[in-house]
Amino acid sequence: MFIGHYGPALAAPRLVGSVPLWALFVSVQFIDVVWGVLVLAGIEQVRVEPGFTQMSPLDLHHMPYTHSLPGALALSLLAGGLYWLIAARERLAGAALIAAASFSHWLGDLLVHVPDLALWPGGPMAGLGLGTICPPHWRLK
Numbered sequence: 001m002f003i004g005h006y007g008p009a010l011a012a013p014r015l016v017g018s019v020p021l022w023a024l025f026v027s028v029q030f031i032d033v034v035w036g037v038l039v040l041a042g043i044e045q046v047r048v049e050p051g052f053t054q055m056s057p058l059d060l061h062h063m064p065y066t067h068s069l070p071g072a073l074a075l076s077l078l079a080g081g082l083y084w085l086i087a088a089r090e091r092l093a094g095a096a097l098i099a100a101a102s103f104s105h106w107l108g109d110l111l112v113h114v115p116d117l118a119l120w121p122g123g124p125m126a127g128l129g130l131g132t133i134c135p136p137h138w139r140l141k
């Protein structure tokens with residue numbers, strides 16, 4: 001799905017022409033960039049489990065801040081807010097577009113991830129697992 005996240009970034013410049021493509025590219029990966037930082041800091045966790053899915057051996061078992069629904073919404077608003085601070089024109093429309101592009105990351109992950117996306121802290125996990133084979137213990141009950 002990594003490359004799939006760029007689809008919204010490529011389509012978005014038609015909506016607000018002043019938003020540069022580089023900003024959209026950064027925004028659609030913003031959640032994963034923060035995830036990488038939090039994994040390196042030991043705050044979120046991932047483990048390598050060979051055969052976890054056909055697509056990836058990564059078991060993303062603890063990512064409550066970046067890939068939970070409220071976390072993704074908050075990070076998307078942060079991305080939009082950061083853009084609003086640096087934008088020269090069409091600030092509000094551009095910030096909204098950047099926030100939407102950032103949140104599209106979570107929607108894309110929802111399609112392809114096994115159920116490892118918390119809908120709220122301590123809540124049920126979501127993920128349709130399209131394009132992967134989900135081990136039975138990850139399937140929604």
Ligand SMILES: [Zn+2]
Nearest residue numbers: 031032105109
């Ligand atoms: Zn992600």
